Amino acid sequence: MKILIVEDNERVARFVMRGLRESGHTVQHAGDGRDGLFLASSEPHDVIIMDRMLPGNVDGLAIIEALRKSGNRTPILILSALNDVDERIRGLRSGGDDYLTKPFAFGELLARVDALGRRSVEQGAERTLQVGDLRMDLLSRRVTRGARAITLQPREFKLLEYLMRHADQVVTRTMLLEAVWDYNFDPQTNVVDVHISKLRAKLEHDSEQPLVRTVRNAGYMMSAHE
Amino acid sequence: MNRLIRSSALTWALGYLLLGLAALVAFAVPLWYAWNVSIFSGREEILRDDAQRLTEVFAHDGVAGLTAHIKARVAMQIAAERTLLLTDSAYRPLAGNLAAWPRQLPDTAGVHAVMVDDLAGQHTHTLLVRSTLPGGYHLLVGRDLSLFLPLERRFAWGLTAAVTFLFVVGVVGAILMRRELLVQVEGIRQTVAAIMQGDLRHRLPTRGSGDELDTLSRTLNGMLDHIEHLIAGISNVSNSIAHDLRTPLAELRSRLEELTLTRPSPAETFAEIEAAVADVDRVMRIFTALLRLAEIDSGARRSGFVRVDAAAVAAEVVEFYEPAAEQKGVVFSFQTSGEAAVAGDPVLLAQAVSNLIDNSLKSVSERGAISVRVGARADGSVEIAVSDDGPGIPDADKPKAAERFFRGDASRGTPGVGLGLSIVDAVAKLHGGVLHLLDNHPGLIARMVLPAGPLRVPA
Numbered sequence: 001m002k003i004l005i006v007e008d009n010e011r012v013a014r015f016v017m018r019g020l021r022e023s024g025h026t027v028q029h030a031g032d033g034r035d036g037l038f039l040a041s042s043e044p045h046d047v048i049i050m051d052r053m054l055p056g057n058v059d060g061l062a063i064i065e066a067l068r069k070s071g072n073r074t075p076i077l078i079l080s081a082l083n084d085v086d087e088r089i090r091g092l093r094s095g096g097d098d099y100l101t102k103p104f105a106f107g108e109l110l111a112r113v114d115a116l117g118r119r120s121v122e123q124g125a126e127r128t129l130q131v132g133d134l135r136m137d138l139l140s141r142r143v144t145r146g147a148r149a150i151t152l153q154p155r156e157f158k159l160l161e162y163l164m165r166h167a168d169q170v171v172t173r174t175m176l177l178e179a180v181w182d183y184n185f186d187p188q189t190n191v192v193d194v195h196i197s198k199l200r201a202k203l204e205h206d207s208e209q210p211l212v213r214t215v216r217n218a219g220y221m222m223s224a225h226e
Numbered sequence: 227m228n229r230l231i232r233s234s235a236l237t238w239a240l241g242y243l244l245l246g247l248a249a250l251v252a253f254a255v256p257l258w259y260a261w262n263v264s265i266f267s268g269r270e271e272i273l274r275d276d277a278q279r280l281t282e283v284f285a286h287d288g289v290a291g292l293t294a295h296i297k298a299r300v301a302m303q304i305a306a307e308r309t310l311l312l313t314d315s316a317y318r319p320l321a322g323n324l325a326a327w328p329r330q331l332p333d334t335a336g337v338h339a340v341m342v343d344d345l346a347g348q349h350t351h352t353l354l355v356r357s358t359l360p361g362g363y364h365l366l367v368g369r370d371l372s373l374f375l376p377l378e379r380r381f382a383w384g385l386t387a388a389v390t391f392l393f394v395v396g397v398v399g400a401i402l403m404r405r406e407l408l409v410q411v412e413g414i415r416q417t418v419a420a421i422m423q424g425d426l427r428h429r430l431p432t433r434g435s436g437d438e439l440d441t442l443s444r445t446l447n448g449m450l451d452h453i454e455h456l457i458a459g460i461s462n463v464s465n466s467i468a469h470d471l472r473t474p475l476a477e478l479r480s481r482l483e484e485l486t487l488t489r490p491s492p493a494e495t496f497a498e499i500e501a502a503v504a505d506v507d508r509v510m511r512i513f514t515a516l517l518r519l520a521e522i523d524s525g526a527r528r529s530g531f532v533r534v535d536a537a538a539v540a541a542e543v544v545e546f547y548e549p550a551a552e553q554k555g556v557v558f559s560f561q562t563s564g565e566a567a568v569a570g571d572p573v574l575l576a577q578a579v580s581n582l583i584d585n586s587l588k589s590v591s592e593r594g595a596i597s598v599r600v601g602a603r604a605d606g607s608v609e610i611a612v613s614d615d616g617p618g619i620p621d622a623d624k625p626k627a628a629e630r631f632f633r634g635d636a637s638r639g640t641p642g643v644g645l646g647l648s649i650v651d652a653v654a655k656l657h658g659g660v661l662h663l664l665d666n667h668p669g670l671i672a673r674m675v676l677p678a679g680p681l682r683v684p685a
Contacts, residue, residue, distance in 0.1 A: 084521060085573075103510060155545060181546055185518070185577040186511065188646070189584050194549040217500075 001046035001117045002026045006036030006063070007079065008055050012102075016049065019106045020113070033058035040067055045074050046117045049109075050096070052080040061094040068095035075116035079104075085184070107218025111170040118169060129164040132224025134203065134211055136164055150202055155180065159199060163212065163222040172219035196220055234407075239400025246392045254385050261378075266353075269369060270337050273355040276308070277367040284359050289320070292359075296321040308369060309342065309352050315362025324366070331356065331366075339371065410439050414446075426454040459523075467516065471509060478505040515645040518577075522652040527571050534570045536608050536676065537562040537600040543579040544598050551587060557595040566600050566608040568676045570657050578653040581646040582612035582672045589616030589670070606678030607659070615669040624663045650674065 003025050007013040010031075017027045028045070030036035033054040040048055040063075048067075050060040064076055078096040080087065091099045098112050129136040133146045141157060143150040152160060159180045163171065173192040177183045200212050213221050284292040289312075296310050300323045311322035319326060328342040335356055342352045354368035413431045420428045429450060430443040481502050485495060521527065544560045551558035568575075579598070586596045596614045603609055619627050628651035647661070650672070654661040659676035 084517075086526070103506070105507075181542070182573075183546075183576060183580070184573060185580070186514065187546075187580050187584060189547075189550055189587055191547060191550045194553050195546075197553075198549045 001113075002028070002044070003047050003049065003113065003117075004028045004030065004036070004039055004043075004045045005049040006030045006033070006040075006054065006060065007049070007051040008032060008053075009051070012051075015106070016109065019110065023110055025113075032056065033060070033063050037063050037066060040074070041070060041072060047113050048074050048076045049113065050076055050078050052078060052082065052091070061091060061096070064095045077109075077112055077116055088184075105172075105217065107170060107215065108172045108174060111172045111175060111219060114169040115166055115171070115175070118166065129161065129167075131164050131167045131211060131222055132209065134164070134224075136161060145203060145208065148205075152199075152202065156195075156199055156202070159195060160203075163220065167222045168225070170215045170218050170221045175219070236400050236404045239396060239403055243393065243396030243400065246396065247389060250385070250388055250392065257381075265374070269353060270355075273337070273353065273367050273369060277355045277357050277365060280310075280365055280367065281357060281359060284363070284365075289359075289361065289363060292365075293321040309354065309366065310368075311364075311366040313364045315364070317364060320363075322366070327364070328354070328366075342368070414439075414443065421450065426450065426457060467512075470512060474505050474508045474512075478502055478509075481505065512645070515649065519645065519649055519652055522574065522649070522656050525656065527574060528656060530571055531569045532572070534568055534572045534575060536566040536568050536570075536575060536610055537564065539572055539575045540579050540598055540600045540610055543576050543583060546580070547583045547587065551596065554587065554590075555592045556587065556590055557593070559595070559597040561597070561599045561601075563601040566602045566610075568608050568657065568678070570676065571653075574653045574656065578650045578674065579610060579612070581650050582610075582674075585646055585672070586612055586614035586616065586670070589618075590614045591616070602678075603675075608676045608678070609673060610676070611671055611673040613666045613669060613671040615666065618665060618668055618670040619663060621665070627663055628661060647672075 003020055005013060005016055005020075005027060007016070007029070008031055013029050013031070017029055020027045028039055028043075030039050033056065036050070036054070050064060052060040054060055054063075060078060060080075064078070067074070067076075075097045076095065077098045077100060078091045079100055079102055080091065081102045088099045097116055100109060100112060127137070127139055129138065134143070135145075136143050138161070143152055143157070143160065159176065162176065162179050174186075176192050177187075196212060196214075200210075203212065204210050209224070211222055211224065213223060215221050280292060280295070283295050287295070292312060296312055299308070300310060300321070309322075309324060311324040311327070312320045313327055314320060317327040325343055328340055330340045331338055331354065335358060337353065337355050339351065339353045341349060342354070343349055351371045352368045353371055354366050357365045357367075359365055410431075417428045417430050429447045432440050432443045432447070434440065481498055485498050489495075490498070541560060541562065544558070548558060583596065583598065590596060594615050596612065599609070599611045599613075601609055628647045647663075651661045654674045654676065657676045659674060662671075662673045662675065664671040664673060
């Protein structure tokens with residue numbers, strides 16, 4: 001993917017750029033709002049990562065609004081040190097697609113960038129999802145693995161749907177909390193892990209190939225490949 | 227002097243004094259005018275009538291008759307009641323009570339006010355009507371104006387006395403009022419100055435009189451109570467932050483410093499770095515929790531209140547924690563008596579219930595029991611209770627348990643930053659409710675009581 005990062009802190013920018021390049025992305029960097037707006041509107045990108053507090057008292061939200069007004073629909077991830085619920089809502093209202101609070105783990109950023117990039121590629125209303133021999137019928141809400149039918153609780157169904165929609169991508173615990181449970185606080189116990197292991201037990205019987213993998217320091221990934 | 231003028235009490239009192247004087251003047255001037263015009267011209271009329279009568283006497287009885295008439299009248303008259311003089315054409319007196327024809331009298335007929343000398347040699351201010359009779363005789367009929375002087379003087383005295391009285395009462399009253407006000411304001415000023423020096427324990431003096439200043443003082447005292455409470459909260463939090471952030475930061479620092487000093491093998495180094503990242507994450511978690519607390523305490527979230535079914539919110543959180551409880555072998559039960567509507571923030575309520583369950587889950591042993599109950603009480607308030615059979619909180623610690631960063635001895639070894647119950651307490655307060663911590667014999671009952679929601683809040 002081609003990614004533009006607008007971030008004035010050199011250290012953070014370098015750290016993010018190196019990480020994204022190692023994950024196989026092409027990265028452009030703008031150190032201030034003016035360059036950022038110029039690069040974003042002159043070249044197509046798959047995802048834009050936008051810092052909120054830019055040099056010269058420029059709010060990244062203003063740039064996002066300018067881009068959206070000019071018809072630019074590139075998915076934007078907002079980076080911010082402001083972790084207020086209101087700030088989050090403001091960010092998403094101004095045209096941002098996701099909001100990540102500083103400081104962040106790189107795994108979290110990468111997972112969210114991947115999710116945003118994927119969203120811009122496939123925006124269809126599928127009727128079925130498939131990962132390997134696992135099939136999910138979204139209309140009849142039936143889940144099968146090969147010939148075996150799997151019974152899921154409503155919440156487990158939602159969790160699995162999210163994992164399958166983001167197959168071959170890392171999803172973090174925070175992303176799962178936000179998307180599946182709509183909670184934006186941090187439960188101190190590893191509750192999400194327990195939900196995943198319960199789901200795993202239903203999906204992966206003894207001889208079957210594992211589908212949900214734990215990614216160290218980041219989260220989980222559903223994949224049919226080793 | 228400048229300060230005197232700037233004193234508002236004095237300004238007001240002096241203003242009223244001036245107003246009083248103006249009212250007095252407004253009363254005296256028309257009176258004076260009416261006196262002058264009506265009495266003066268009325269008198270003039272009487273004199274003209276008198277002169278006319280004497281002229282008729284002259285026409286009837288001739289100069290001898292008039293002379294006799296005037297003499298008779300002068301003899302009968304009380305002194306100075308009437309001034310009469312009849313002269314011949316050369317202004318030689320024939321009869322009357324004037325010694326001679328007044329020199330200052332103008333040479334025209336009509337009414338004149340002049341100074342004349344009467345027979346007794348008295349110099350008096352007299353109003354005279356001059357008329358010329360056939361045969362060149364001159365007649366003066368007049369009245370002594372000084373007759374009304376005592377009345378006028380009394381009026382002037384009365385006026386002066388009134389002005390003086392008003393002035394003295396006004397000035398003395400103003401000074402007394404100012405002194406009284408200054409005493410009270412000075413009391414307030416001294417207290418406020420002491421408070422500005424940093425001692426928030428001072429309170430404004432109140433006298434229980436219930437007047438305006440007393441009411442103001444009591445309101446300000448209420449405000450000071452609130453500020454003192456907030457400041458105490460802030461300093462408490464700052465101290466706690468200093469302590470609880472220092473601990474992980476100190477750990478982090480020693481970990482990194484040890485790395486640079488000992489330079490262990492790469493494998494060991496990376497393990498240490500990962501531990502350091504975990505330390506930073508811990509600091510960040512404390513920060514996030516503190517910011518969340520500050521956000522709740524500010525009350526800003528109240529604007530986003532909607533009608534929430536507390537039972538449904540709790541049910542979702544219970545479902546969320548069920549697998550974790552199952553894994554630990556804990557008996558986890560949930561009871562509700564149907565919808566329990568409150569006006570609130572669903573996310574914050576979920577977080578509060580989540581924190582309570584999280585605490586219980588950490589404290590109970592394997593195969594323990596946790597139960598969550600949500601129900602509407604008789605008065606319409608909603609009760610959310612999370613109880614467990616863990617070690618509970620000793621009675622001595624219960625009042626402190628919801629304080630920021632408080633960690634009971636029992637929880638020292640468990641993960642957490644000591645802000646969970648603080649957040650629950652803050653959420654309960656934000657919703658106008660309370661958090662009670664009770665003994666479950668054994669274990670803990672954490673009971674949040676939220677007031678009945680105003681049902682006009684949009685669903």
